[in-house]
Every structure is written in C-alpha cells, then in structure tokens.
Amino acid sequence: xxxxFLIPLDDVTEGVDTLNATNDNGVVDGTRxxxxxxxxxxxxxxxxxxxxxxxxxxxxxxxxxxxAAKTASEATGAIGxxxxxxxxxxxxxxxxxLNWAYGYGAELVDDSGKITxxxxxxxxxxxxxxxxxxxxxxxxxxxxSTQRTRFKEQQMAFSLDNSGGSLNIATGGPLPGDELGATxxxxxxxxxxxxxxxxxxxxxxxxxxxxxxxxLSWLISEEGQTSLxxxxxxxxxxxxxxxxxxxxxxxxxATTFAExxxxxxxxxxxxxxxxxxxxxxxxxxxxxxxxxxxxxxEEALDEAQAEIDADYNN
Numbered sequence: 001x002x003x004x005f006l007i008p009l010d011d012v013t014e015g016v017d018t019l020n021a022t023n024d025n026g027v028v029d030g031t032r033x034x035x036x037x038x039x040x041x042x043x044x045x046x047x048x049x050x051x052x053x054x055x056x057x058x059x060x061x062x063x064x065x066x067x068a069a070k071t072a073s074e075a076t077g078a079i080g081x082x083x084x085x086x087x088x089x090x091x092x093x094x095x096x097x098l099n100w101a102y103g104y105g106a107e108l109v110d111d112s113g114k115i116t117x118x119x120x121x122x123x124x125x126x127x128x129x130x131x132x133x134x135x136x137x138x139x140x141x142x143x144x145s146t147q148r149t150r151f152k153e154q155q156m157a158f159s160l161d162n163s164g165g166s167l168n169i170a171t172g173g174p175l176p177g178d179e180l181g182a183t184x185x186x187x188x189x190x191x192x193x194x195x196x197x198x199x200x201x202x203x204x205x206x207x208x209x210x211x212x213x214x215x216l217s218w219l220i221s222e223e224g225q226t227s228l229x230x231x232x233x234x235x236x237x238x239x240x241x242x243x244x245x246x247x248x249x250x251x252x253x254a255t256t257f258a259e260x261x262x263x264x265x266x267x268x269x270x271x272x273x274x275x276x277x278x279x280x281x282x283x284x285x286x287x288x289x290x291x292x293x294x295x296x297x298e299e300a301l302d303e304a305q306a307e308i309d310a311d312y313n314n
Contacts, residue, residue: 004202005201005202005203006033006034006199006200006201006202007033007199007200007201007202007209008031008032008033009026009032009033009034009035009199009200009213009216010031010032011213012032012035012213012216012217012220013032013035013220016220018220018222018239018240019035019036019220019238019239020236020238020239020240021262022036022039022195022236022237022238022261023035023036023238025195025197025266025268026197026199033199034197034198034199035197035198035199035216035219035220035238036195036196036197036198036236036237036238037195037196037197037198037228037237037238038195038196038228038232038235038236038237039193039194039195039235039236039237039261039264040162040163040164040193040194040195040235041162041163041191041192041193041236041257041260041261041264042096042099042160042161042162042163042185042191042192042193042260042264043160043161043162043163043166043182043183043184043185043253043256043257043260044059044065044158044159044160044182044183044184044185044186045151045158045159045160045161045166045169045180045181045182045183045253046058046157046158046159046180046181046182046183047078047151047154047156047157047158047175047179047180047181048179048180048181049154049179050072050076050078050154050156050157051068051072051157051181053075053076054068054071054072054074054075054076054157055071055075056068056071056072058181058183059186060184060186061186062128062131062132062186062187063131064186065081065132065158065186066080066081066131066132066135066137068157068158069081069135069137069157069158070135070136070137072157072158073137073157076157078154078155078156078157079137079139079150079155079156079157080135080136080137080138080156080157080158081132081137081138081156081157081158081159081160082138082139082142082144082147082148082150082151082156082158082159082160082161083096083132083138083144083147083159083160084096084097084144085129085133085138085140085291086141086288086291087284087285087288088143089143089144090281090284091277092144093284094267094277094280094281094283094284095192095194095267096160097125097129097284097287098191098192098265098267099160099185099187099191099192100125100128100129100187101121101122101125102187102189102190102191102192102265103125103185103186103187103188103189103190103191104121104122104124104125104128104187104188104189105121105124105188105189106119106121106122106124106125107119107121108269108270108279109269109270109271109272113271114312114313115269115272115279115308115312115313116305117282117283117286117301117304117305117308118301118302118304118305122301123297123298123301126287126290126297126300126301127297129287129291130290130291130297133291137158144165147159148161148165148168148169151169151175152168152169152173152174152175153173153174153175154174154175154179160185162193162194163233163234163235163254163257164235166180166182166234166253166257167233167234167251170251170253177250177251177253178249178250178251178252180251180253181252181253182253182254182256182257183256184256184260185260190260190263190264190265191260191264191265192264192265192266192267193236193261193264193265193266193267194267195266198216198219200212200213200216219238220238220239222241225237225238225239225241226241228241229241229242229243229244230244233247233251233254234247234251234253234254234255234257234258235257235261236257236258236261236262242258243255243258272312275312279308279312282303282304282307282308283304285304286300286301286303286304287300
C-alpha cells in the first residue's frame with residue numbers, strides 16, 4: 001500500500017459471506033484492497049517410520065523435541081531436526097524464526113506502536129533456538145534446500161516447515177505422502193504464516209480492471225474456490241473450502257496445516273509491513289551472534305533494540 005497502486009475491491013466482496021479470516025489483512029483503514037490467494041502456515045513435520053523405529057512420541061515442547069530428535073538419531077542414524085539457522089538465508093530464516101518468537105509470546109510492536117525486541121518473551125525464543133542449535137540435532141551449515149532433499153530421501157526425523165515446503169517433501173521422492181506426519185509447533189502459542197493476496201493495479205485500464213474484478217468474483221465463488229483447492233494442496237484459501245478427500249488420503253498431514261492456519265500470525269510486522277525485512281535484520285544478526293557464542297542473549301537483544309530505537313523509535 002506504500003505505493004498507493006491498488007484499487008478498492010469492496011464491490012467484489014459485497015454480499016459475500018463466505019470469506020474467512022485469512023482475508024482480514026487485505027483490508028486497510030476499512031477498505032478492501034486484497035483478496036487471499038492462499039496462506040502457507042508452519043507446523044512440525046516428521047517421518048513416521050523413523051519415529052516408530054525409535055519409539056519416540058510426538059513432542060509438545062522444545063525440550064521434548066530435542067530429546068525426541070536425539071533419540072531418533074541414535075536409534076536410526078537419521079538427522080534429528082532441520083531448520084534454517086544462519087544469515088546466509090536471512091530472508092526465509094527471519095520468517096521461520098517468527099514461529100519461535102510468536103510461539104513464546106513475543107510481540108514485535110508494543111501498545112504505543114514502538115518496535116520491541118528486548119523482551120523476556122523474545123529472550124525465551126532466543127534461548128530455545130540456541131538450545132536446539134547447540135544440541136547437535138541440526139545439520140549446521142546445510143542450506144534448507146539440502147535439508148528438504150534429505151527429508152525427502154528419508155534421512156530426517158523432524159523439521160519446522162511450512163505447508164508449501166512440506167508438499168515439496170511429500171511429492172516426487174522416496175518418502176510417500178502418507179509417511180510424512182505433521183503436528184502442532186512445540187511452542188506455547190501459535191506460530192506464523194506467509195500469505196499471498198490478489199489485488200488490482202490502479203494504473204490498468206477500466207476494461208482491464210473490470211476483467212480483473214470479474215476473475216476475483218469467480219475466484220471467491222464456490223466454483224472458483226473448489227478449482228483452486230484442487231491445485232493448492234494443504235494451503236488455507238479465502239473460504240473454508242475443505243482439502244479434498246483424495247488429497248487427504250494421500251497426504252493425511254494436510255489437515256494439520258489447515259487447522260493451524262486459523263490462528264497463525266503474519267510474518268509482516270503490524271504497522272511496519274513494508275519495512276519488515278529491514279527491521280528484522282538486526283534481530284536475526286543478534287540471534288546469529290548468540291548461536292556463535294559472540295554475545296549473550298541479553299547483550300545481543302540490547303544491541304538490536306538500540307539499533308531499532310535509533311532507526312525507528314526516536
């Protein structure tokens with residue numbers, strides 16, 4: 001919205017009562033500018049066969065996940081857990097890490113609208129991530145593309161991944177879709193999601209705008225949503241059109257993602273949406289320092305907060 005290049009779409013959704021909460025962020029100051037295409041939420045995914053062989057139960061906390069990953073690795077030789085963990089993958093890592101931050105109750109913006117990093121909740125998220133990092137369950141240095149390939153090749157026990165990444169892992173490889181499992185993130189609070197919205201460019205012609213709106217009207221209809229569902233797998237859509245029975249039969253993990261999408265949170269910072277990546281850079285830099293033992297959690301968050309205060313909160 002910073003470029004002011006979208007036209008209102010309230011006339012497209014007028015009288016439509018099937019839109020779900022995934023469309024809420026498409027409304028700015030009471031005017032709708034976007035309609036949800038899909039929402040990709042995160043979950044803790046796992047290899048059913050590896051966990052069964054190791055005799056471990058699904059974890060509900062980070063401590064339990066670390067223990068389960070270690071047991072699975074010792075019993076089967078598999079790598080315990082995968083996840084991005086370095087500034088080499090800053091942009092996707094920052095999105096992934098917000099699951100940890102939100103999961104421990106961190107708020108990136110306080111009631112006065114100021115950006116807040118140095119909170120007890122964020123410190124808990126840092127400490128939990130470092131505990132996983134230091135435990136030996138993560139293949140340090142591997143890019144996420146390599147980690148996903150290893151998961152697909154049945155060499156991984158657990159991973160924190162989104163619905164799109166999970167669909168990639170479960171498709172076209174040695175791991176059958178029904179041998180992939182998904183469960184809630186091992187945090188006290190819900191995690192994050194990434195989302196695509198569709199809008200209409202204000203610089204298009206009247207005829208082009210009319211055609212675009214006609215398409216959006218069809219997209220949010222029952223026919224449109226059913227058609228999109230067939231191609232979208234586990235992602236949440238603009239309406240509560242269910243994941244197809246055929247897809248669930250082949251990929252029973254999909255229903256977990258559909259359920260978790262309801263209360264997940266955007267990876268965009270409220271009130272600072274267009275500046276999210278710039279704001280998250282000092283946070284992730286400080287986390288990397290903690291992981292590499294170049295600073296304590298308190299020191300790193302104080303440094304990140306000071307940088308943010310100078311740039312945004314003064």
